[in-house]
Amino acid sequence: MKTLAFFLDTFEEGSAAQQVLDRLLFGWPEKGSIASAPWDHIRVPQQALNPAMEKRLQASSKLQLSKDAKEATQGIDAWIIAPGRPESWKTHLAEDWYECLSNSPARGWVIGIPPLSWCQGEASISPSFQAGTPMPYTWRLPEVDIPWQCPLSEMMLLVRGAYPEAETHGIDALLGLTSHRQGGESGIQHIRLLRGDAVWKGAREGLFSWDLFKAAVSRTHSKQGDATVDGRTQDIVGLGMVPDLARDTRAWIIQHVDGLQSVLLTVDGILQDETFAAKSKDGRLYSAQIYQPPKPNDHRYSRLTTAITQYLEHGKSTMPLERHLLWGELLECMDAMMSEDILVQAWDRKRMPFGVNRSPWSPEGIASKP
Numbered sequence: 001m002k003t004l005a006f007f008l009d010t011f012e013e014g015s016a017a018q019q020v021l022d023r024l025l026f027g028w029p030e031k032g033s034i035a036s037a038p039w040d041h042i043r044v045p046q047q048a049l050n051p052a053m054e055k056r057l058q059a060s061s062k063l064q065l066s067k068d069a070k071e072a073t074q075g076i077d078a079w080i081i082a083p084g085r086p087e088s089w090k091t092h093l094a095e096d097w098y099e100c101l102s103n104s105p106a107r108g109w110v111i112g113i114p115p116l117s118w119c120q121g122e123a124s125i126s127p128s129f130q131a132g133t134p135m136p137y138t139w140r141l142p143e144v145d146i147p148w149q150c151p152l153s154e155m156m157l158l159v160r161g162a163y164p165e166a167e168t169h170g171i172d173a174l175l176g177l178t179s180h181r182q183g184g185e186s187g188i189q190h191i192r193l194l195r196g197d198a199v200w201k202g203a204r205e206g207l208f209s210w211d212l213f214k215a216a217v218s219r220t221h222s223k224q225g226d227a228t229v230d231g232r233t234q235d236i237v238g239l240g241m242v243p244d245l246a247r248d249t250r251a252w253i254i255q256h257v258d259g260l261q262s263v264l265l266t267v268d269g270i271l272q273d274e275t276f277a278a279k280s281k282d283g284r285l286y287s288a289q290i291y292q293p294p295k296p297n298d299h300r301y302s303r304l305t306t307a308i309t310q311y312l313e314h315g316k317s318t319m320p321l322e323r324h325l326l327w328g329e330l331l332e333c334m335d336a337m338m339s340e341d342i343l344v345q346a347w348d349r350k351r352m353p354f355g356v357n358r359s360p361w362s363p364e365g366i367a368s369k370p
Contacts, residue, residue, distance in 0.1 A: 002041040005072040005106075007097050010084040011053045012042075016111045016133075017082035018052070019301035020308070028302040035306065037062075038313050039098040043072045043261055047093070055117050060332055060350070069096040078312035079108040092096070092200045107315065112168060119321060130311050130322050134178030135274070135290060136170045137307050140301035143220065144288035145177075151281040152181040152270045155262040157214045158275045163250065164331065170264045170274075171330050173290060177276060179324055183258055185326065190255040193337045193345045199251040199265070200243040202216075202344075208253055208263045215277035219289040222272035236270070245269045252334065 004024070008017040021044075024037040043066045044053065066072035073079065084142060088094060101108065108129040110118075146152065155178050159170040179185040194202045203210050214237045217223070219234050224245050225236045236242055246344065247269035254262040277287035292301040310316045337345050 001040040001042045002011065002038060002077045003043065003075060004333060005043050005079040006070075007045060007069065007072070007077045007081045007093075008048050008084065009077065009088045009091065009093050011048045011050055012084065013052055014295060014298075015028075015082075016301070017084065018304055020080065020111060020300055022057065023305040024309075025056060025062055025301060027301065028305050030302065030306055036308075037189070037309060040076065043076070044125035045069060045093075058299075066332060069093075069100040073100045073104055073106075076106050078102070078106050079104065080111065080308065081108070081114070081311075082111040085234070086112075086168070107312050109312060111304075113172075113324065113328050113331060116325065116332065119324050119328060119361050126294060130308075130314075130317065131327070132170045132304070132319070133154065134304040135173035137303040138293070139223075139291040140288040141291050142288055144286055146181065146278055146286055149179050149182045149296050150180075150278075150286075152178060152278055153340040154209055154212055154279040155260065156208065156277050157262070158213075158216050158267045158271060158273075159234065159264065160266060160268050160272065160274065162248075163333070165328045166250070166266055167250075167334055168331060171276070171327050173276070174262055174264055175279065175327055176319075178256075178260065178262060178318075181260065184341065185256070187255060187257045188326070189257050189338070191330075191333060192253040195344070196254070197243070198226070198248060198344050199246070199249045201360050202253075204253065208261070208265075209279070210237075212263075212277045212279060215285055215287045216275045217271065218289050219275040220271045220273040221289065224270055224272065242270055245259045254330075261306075286313070300302060317354075 006021055006024070011017055020043070024039070024042055027034040027036045029035070042062050043064045046065050046067050048064065057065070079101060083089060092116075096170070105128070110129065110131040113131050114131060123343055155174065157170055157174050157177070159166045161169075161172075176187070185365065192207070194207070202208065203213070217237055223234065223236050225234055225241055227234050234241075236245065246267070248266070249268070250266045252264040254264070256262065274292060275288065275292040276290065277285060279285055291300070
């Protein structure tokens with residue numbers, strides 16, 4: 001009898017915890033059929049009990065309640081952590097999760113990114129865990145990927161949402177797109193943050209590529225502006241409407257050690273899609289929409305659940321631990337920069353305790369090698 005421990009602090013309809021747990025209990029669509037989870041029992045903590053969880057307990061005999069994290073981890077074959085919000089990692093519950101899992105031989109998955117202390121050195125919770133959001137796994141429209149060992153020169157990812165959720169998901173997607181470039185990922189040299197009107201001033205000054213921005217915008221299905229009123233076709237970039245449409249814009253301009261420039265740009269008020277565009281050193285462009293399926297089903301979590309079960313059951317890795325470290329370290333740096341509340345900031349590697357002069361690495365499972 002196989003057992004999975006599923007840790008969460010709150011259970012709310014529409015949350016990542018609800019989306020993944022329901023699929024593990026009741027199945028999910030995969031390649032034209034319905035996939036099912038390989039675990040006979042799924043344990044959740046007592047503190048997650050609410051009316052929504054009670055419905056699942058009544059509907060599935062797989063689901064079991066545990067009084068605490070220690071009981072939940074006894075004799076488990078795998079574990080998942082799905083925190084409800086970033087501050088969940090600062091609670092006593094997260095301390096309990098760490099204490100109970102730090103000596104567990106079971107494989108695990110964190111939906112999101114855990115604290116850096118969980119990933120580093122002797123304090124690492126386990127060499128056998130992965131972390132990720134749905135962004136690298138969902139469909140692309142069209143199905144475009146950066147070719148394996150492509151010599152990238154520029155990358156831009158357009159995302160929506162408030163800080164830090166947009167950046168958490170965005171960096172996850174960004175590293176999934178860029179890390180199988182020629183030479184792999186070797187670290188970050190410099191980060192610049194632009195906010196509000198400073199973003200568009202920076203674009204005019206050439207701090208990031210306007211052409212690459214236009215290529216990414218071209219993949220959207222949901223340009224804002226007059227199209228939302230009367231359905232007209234409108235070139236919001238060419239007509240100069242973007243700065244007026246934009247709300248709470250943030251642009252993160254990231255210089256990698258190997259010379260690649262990546263830009264993560266929030267586009268609230270401009271688009272209602274996530275898109276990307278990349279340019280290789282020989283001038284080739286790659287662009288697509290990162291598809292966000294409609295709610296309530298939100299089937300990007302179907303693909304994430306497939307990736308989670310493949311790893312927990314078979315050990316099929318998607319990204320090395322170095323990638324989780326860089327993701328977490330970038331977010332810590334972003335936290336510090338956002339806390340200073342300055343419209344234009346630039347940090348070089350002397351202020352960043354991470355990501356520099358590491359051994360290059362590439363993903364093992366996301367990209368398809370030739």
